Amino acid sequence: MSKFKKKKNIRKKSSNSLIRYLDDHWRGNLTLPQSFWVNGFLLNIVVALPLIYAEMSINKISETLAVIFLVYFLLYFIYFVWVNIGIWRSSGNYISNKKKSSFWGYAARLAVILSVIRAVGQSVASFLV
């Protein structure tokens, strides 16, 4: 097999594994700690960084940059839906597993509910004021 083909295969495999990872989280197939702490907590910090910057420098940014941040916000919204549904489903699997205590499953679901309420409430409040 040539080097070029090998590289292509590696790239294909990595993109496939990323899709599989995204899909596994979406279906709740990942473990609850992985879904909650890795995707819901650590990844959220990374993903939210540009928006934190936007919030801090809203008065300085240009209209064009504002449009870019709006597009990014849309992507963040997609992430938000993906991550919370994934955690919800993963915690469902956790609860249905009789071998483990269901406490952490319910706690994770409560965290999802609270984060959704907070996000919706914040958006509604800022549009009403």
Place this chain on the structure above:
Amino acid sequence: MKKTFLFILIILLTSINFTAKTDEQNPLDSLYFEDLIEMKKNAIESKNLLPKPLRKRIFGIYDKEITITGTNVASKMNFIFDGKMINIRDVDLEIKFDESPAFMTILYCEIEECLQDKSENLWGFEKNRIIYAQGYEVMDWSLENKDNFNIVIKKLRRSVCRVYNKTYEQDCNENLIKIENDKDYIKLSFDLQDFSFLMGKGQSMNAKKFISNNDIKLIHNSKLRYWNIRNPRFDSAKVSLETLSKVRKYIVEIPKEKKIDDEINEEDQFKPKILLEKLLGVK
């Protein structure tokens, strides 16, 4: 006691007001400051569509002719623009109103302003102070009502050169106004704030590009960039530059209904920054 005090106070206040009004009026002006403000209000409220008082008193449009005579207070140049309209309403309707040629005369004087209202004059300019006059045939021009009331000249050619001081004969023949290409133009812009004109060439409105030869004998002011051309109709009506500057400083408030309409239109516009602020919950 209270009533007497109130009476004195009213007298005092009205007298202060009266004094303020007389201060605004230059005794040499024959057009009242209040009239000028009224004209300015009319012009601004009708959104540059030239209300009747302005048509008559500034542009001298009575029938189908439009005549603008101006002088540049910073150089020694003066101009007369003379054109014919198809219909007087065309000015209001923002339609290109003239296909037939107009005529423009550029006059160079010994002093900045050689305007006068005596009988011995040439187009209202003091004859013995004119160095030379160039006559241009304007073949393509139009009216534009964008930010100001503008006359855009797209094509012209010199037709006459009348020399009054023989020393300047060569200048008269060489110092020509030219329109280089299809994109080039000369714009004469009427400023509603003080009824002055701005005359320039092309997008930059650069006055120095207006003439090909910036002869130091004619244009001595190095700071000159724009042609702030004052309307000499006010000179014949005797309105001082001081009064015009007061007119400029006077802020015309747009009536509330119009303001609300504008605000609604503004709200309709998409503002990404405000939307982002709201989405991020920034207060």
